[in-house]
Amino acid sequence: MNASLQPPFGTFASAFAALDVLDRLVEPVARALKTWDARDAAEAVLYVDTDPDKADTAVFCETYDVPPELSANCVVVAAKRGGAVTLAACLALAGTRVDVNKAVRKHLEARKVSFAPMDTAVGETGMEYGGITPVGLPATWPLLIDEAVVTAPHVLVGSGSRRGKLILPGWATARLPGAEVITDLAG
Numbered sequence: 193m194n195a196s197l198q199p200p201f202g203t204f205a206s207a208f209a210a211l212d213v214l215d216r217l218v219e220p221v222a223r224a225l226k227t228w229d230a231r232d233a234a235e236a237v238l239y240v241d242t243d244p245d246k247a248d249t250a251v252f253c254e255t256y257d258v259p260p261e262l263s264a265n266c267v268v269v270a271a272k273r274g275g276a277v278t279l280a281a282c283l284a285l286a287g288t289r290v291d292v293n294k295a296v297r298k299h300l301e302a303r304k305v306s307f308a309p310m311d312t313a314v315g316e317t318g319m320e321y322g323g324i325t326p327v328g329l330p331a332t333w334p335l336l337i338d339e340a341v342v343t344a345p346h347v348l349v350g351s352g353s354r355r356g357k358l359i360l361p362g363w364a365t366a367r368l369p370g371a372e373v374i375t376d377l378a379g
Contacts, residue, residue: 199238199359200346203257210237210358218352220318220328224369233364237327244354247322249286252357260286264347264365266326268313271302279308279316283326283349283365284338284378295377299336318352325350325358326368335370338377342366 199207214222216239228234246255253260263286271278280300282290290296297305310321317324326335326349341347344362351358366373 204240207238207240210239213239221352224328230367233367238359240357247354264341264349266324268308270308271300271305273302280334282336288378290378320353323350323353337373339375
């Protein structure tokens with residue numbers, strides 16, 4: 193059994209180096225951690241085991257004493273221009289909302305952007321709805337990250353499933369494949 197670590201925040205029963213518990217992660221997330229070029233970032237990621245029935249942000253933050261400013265949500269969007277649809281992910285702190293209609297649309301040079309349907313988000317990522325994480329997204333997707341996420345000391349994100357979460361340094365999110373840091377992506 194792997195030794196439990198002390199997470200930087202929250203009241204979790206246990207925390208482990210994510211690279212030591214790859215068997216607890218969905219395949220795309222485990223593969224991404226194993227192959228992440230930024231080894232220092234991959235090695236800094238923690239996994240905390242949590243109740244899947246308490247995975248929704250507000251309930252989760254209250255249950256595990258996680259400040260919303262250290263919790264980030266990853267949402268999948270569909271950008272349309274002409275007949276083409278581009279899928280992308282956006283990462284923003286829990287207390288904010290991604291500016292889909294202006295910031296995302298402008299950045300992706302799309303005519304229209306909307307949240308991707310649940311079946312599309314789940315099918316394309318290989319992750320569970322409510323647990324989608326920026327770690328392990330399809331390699332061709334842009335990952336738009338609000339600057340506030342990157343400047344946070346640590347952020348909590350999904351683990352790819354509703355059970356468990358990942359905690360990583362804010363700076364590490366900017367080193368994920370496809371990452372593009374955007375000022376005022378969310379507000």
